[in-house]
Amino acid sequence: MGAESSIVNFTSLQKRYGDGPLILDEINLRVEPDDFVSFIGPSGCGKSTVLKLVSGLSPWTAGELTVAGMKPREARDRQAFIFQDATLLPWLTAQLNVELPLRLRGVAAKERIGRARRMLALVGLAGAGGYYPRQLSGGMKMRVSIARALTLTPQLLLLDEPFGALDEMTRNRLNEELLALRAHSPFTVMFVTHSVAEAVFLSNRIVVMSADPGRFHAEVRVDFPDPRRPELRTKPEFQAKVNEVSHLLHEVEIPVPA
Amino acid sequence: MKKDPRFPRWMPPVLSGLIFVALWYGIRVGSGLKSWILPTPWEIIGAAWDERSLLLPAAGHTALGALGGFLLAAGFGFFVSLLLGVSGVLRAGLYPWLLVLQMVPVIVLTPIIILWAGPGMPGIITITWLISFFPIVANLTQGLLSTDRNQVALFRMCNASRFQEMWFLRVPSALPYYLGGLRIAATLAPIGAIFGEYMVGNSAGGSGGLGFLVYSYNTQIKIPALFATALASCLLGFLFVAAVSGLNWSLLHRWHDSFERNDH
Numbered sequence: 017m018g019a020e021s022s023i024v025n026f027t028s029l030q031k032r033y034g035d036g037p038l039i040l041d042e043i044n045l046r047v048e049p050d051d052f053v054s055f056i057g058p059s060g061c062g063k064s065t066v067l068k069l070v071s072g073l074s075p076w077t078a079g080e081l082t083v084a085g086m087k088p089r090e091a092r093d094r095q096a097f098i099f100q101d102a103t104l105l106p107w108l109t110a111q112l113n114v115e116l117p118l119r120l121r122g123v124a125a126k127e128r129i130g131r132a133r134r135m136l137a138l139v140g141l142a143g144a145g146g147y148y149p150r151q152l153s154g155g156m157k158m159r160v161s162i163a164r165a166l167t168l169t170p171q172l173l174l175l176d177e178p179f180g181a182l183d184e185m186t187r188n189r190l191n192e193e194l195l196a197l198r199a200h201s202p203f204t205v206m207f208v209t210h211s212v213a214e215a216v217f218l219s220n221r222i223v224v225m226s227a228d229p230g231r232f233h234a235e236v237r238v239d240f241p242d243p244r245r246p247e248l249r250t251k252p253e254f255q256a257k258v259n260e261v262s263h264l265l266h267e268v269e270i271p272v273p274a
Numbered sequence: 275m276k277k278d279p280r281f282p283r284w285m286p287p288v289l290s291g292l293i294f295v296a297l298w299y300g301i302r303v304g305s306g307l308k309s310w311i312l313p314t315p316w317e318i319i320g321a322a323w324d325e326r327s328l329l330l331p332a333a334g335h336t337a338l339g340a341l342g343g344f345l346l347a348a349g350f351g352f353f354v355s356l357l358l359g360v361s362g363v364l365r366a367g368l369y370p371w372l373l374v375l376q377m378v379p380v381i382v383l384t385p386i387i388i389l390w391a392g393p394g395m396p397g398i399i400t401i402t403w404l405i406s407f408f409p410i411v412a413n414l415t416q417g418l419l420s421t422d423r424n425q426v427a428l429f430r431m432c433n434a435s436r437f438q439e440m441w442f443l444r445v446p447s448a449l450p451y452y453l454g455g456l457r458i459a460a461t462l463a464p465i466g467a468i469f470g471e472y473m474v475g476n477s478a479g480g481s482g483g484l485g486f487l488v489y490s491y492n493t494q495i496k497i498p499a500l501f502a503t504a505l506a507s508c509l510l511g512f513l514f515v516a517a518v519s520g521l522n523w524s525l526l527h528r529w530h531d532s533f534e535r536n537d538h
Contacts, residue, residue, distance in 0.1 A: 018494070019377070070498040071427075073427055073430060073431070090433055092432075092433055093433065096431065097427065097428065097429070099424045099428070101424065103422070103425055103428055105425065105443070105447075106529050106530070107446045107447070107449070107529045108528075108529075116432070116442075117432045119442075120429070120432040120433070120442070121432065121433045138432075149529070149530055150529060150534065197336055230480040245384055259363050
């Protein structure tokens, strides 16, 4: 596919903070519209920074980066960001949290309320709109956060270790729900994670990064057919992929001094 | 706060109060001090009853001055904090001078204020405002600058305007700070009003209030009545703090962690 069709396009990109050390170096990547790309690597490899650059929250130093053919900042209304902590506003109910992006864009109250309700129902929280964040479990908060991100029907969803703080059962469940939501209305995903199994289960592409400075070490294609069922996790071919990615991670990991 | 299941909520403060009164009484009896140096609690309550025709309207007068100054401080504090929160330049330019204003002892400024505003309510309100606005500004400004970074990023991602970011994010997230500042101001406002009245009481045309009674009882050496005035001031202060606590509860209990129930 050509550069015109890709939604995110990195060309020889470099990033450093001020006069500090190089954070990212020689980043080249094309993300296609139907991609689910996961980024995995040792901490400090700059994988979260990759998402910040795409969202326009942080500038880069050299090279090129376009989102939907535009500068990242100009493409903000095509993307949504999900943070590790659900980042809900604690003084708003779940319903009002989901309405927030619509409210900030000046969507009329009636449409806003209806859309937020539908989104909450879609993430399985139809009855929970009236609850405040502190009344919700970690998994429920993250579902609200996902609903909020999807109210504007973004083309591109950026997730920065979204399920890292959750227990494994909740995490698996949310992984499956995320894929179901994507089947319901397609969007491109860039996903930062520490979990190899999660990356293998979700993605069609996994980028393994190395640190100091952050570079793309290798890319692994994952071509399990959709829809991916929970049983996939127990299949030998799944385990083989996990091993392959883990092996690549060992190559970039800084060895523990003996 | 953690609730101890062994005691009902009202018991610890009532018990400590009773112990305090018993100690007071013990010291008075044991030391043989005269009533006009240390009156017993009953003598104070008796004096309060005897002086009720003076104390009650004076307390009302003080309450009015304190309330006026408090509301002025709450509004002024909110507005100034917004300015300080919006712009780093304004913050750098104004904050040191607000601090200087706070550093100048009110006792120095009071005669000047009375000179300018006269010995009536406007002067009292100005003094009360002066003594109670700073904790509001300090707290709220801190709150406006403490917004969660990811929440700010979320607003940026939604292309929110500066106004939207301030009004829908920074102000509500700083609300607990504002209320904390108001609570401190509520304890200071009656003190400010009484102090103002005390100073005014000295000049011609003093218009009453608990501060004026302090001045007047003091010159008459009516010591139990002086203690009764202190009691009335305490009650007034409690009323102010209780009102802010009520406001605090009604605005925060639904969502803020400080109202998290233990059994949740």
